[in-house]
Amino acid sequence: MWRRVASLSPLVSRSKPSKLSQEACTFKVWESFSSESHIPTPPKVTPFITFVLGGPGSGKGTQCAKIVEEFGFTHISAGDLLRREIASNSAYGSVILSTIREGKIVPSQVTVQLIRKEMESSDNDKFLIDGFPRSEENREAFEQIIGREPNVVLFFDCPEQEMVKRVLNRNQGRVDDNIDTIKKRLEIFDELNWPVINHYSKTRKLHKINAVGTVDDIFEKVRPIFAALSK
Ligand SMILES: Nc1ncnc2c1ncn2[C@@H]1O[C@H](COP(=O)(O)OP(=O)(O)O)[C@@H](O)[C@H]1O
């Protein structure tokens, strides 16, 4: 839980404080004492947040799995959370389903609340938030609700033709992996993604990665970004 005392993350060296440990282990103020028991609640840890951006099929999920394996992050896929919500027949399920089917973006409040719950229930203090923010509205809602900005932003830059090919071959039975929905998703990606990319480029948090090549080739470009954090 990111409310607990800092975990001994594999990225955090005990002897030499890393950039990641300095940021991840910045303790927030102690929460107030419980009035009944006078037992202090554990201090909150400021989580280390990585946003993972890129068009549909650019390889976000694939690279996140490799980052998790090597660097011990928790992977939170906004798309997976929304699909889980649809599957659970929740109050928002049908609205989310029709939005995704049309290739549009789900209202930010819904997505950010799902991400928040996931972060709060996690034992980890470093997160990869995949497929988010997909718009400036998404970005602003996260900052407002979570009260945080990301530490690092990855952007997998992939030509449209390659993304379409990968999505059509994905075979995960997704309602949005068909040519009509992909065209709409790419239009929306083009319209709403670039302002987010430009924002993080200005704040110098953005790592733009050419997403063409084998999965391992691409991870060779990703690895140094995280390896540098543990130095
Ligand atoms: N570098 C790559 N080259 C070829 N295919 C890839 C590559 N990376 C991922 N894929 C495949 O492309 C599809 C989309 O990848 P995925 O990680 O789901 O992308 P995203 O999460 O960005 O939509 C998957 O079937 C995946 O196995």
Ligand SMILES: Nc1ccn([C@H]2C[C@H](O)[C@@H](COP(=O)(O)OP(=O)(O)O)O2)c(=O)n1
């Ligand atoms: N921040 C987000 C992320 C995903 N969604 C919706 C709209 C997206 O087309 C679908 C699927 O997202 P997902 O990240 O799983 O898709 P890709 O992995 O990029 O193919 O979910 C959203 O509305 N808002």
Ligand SMILES: [Mg+2]
């Ligand atoms: Mg994905």
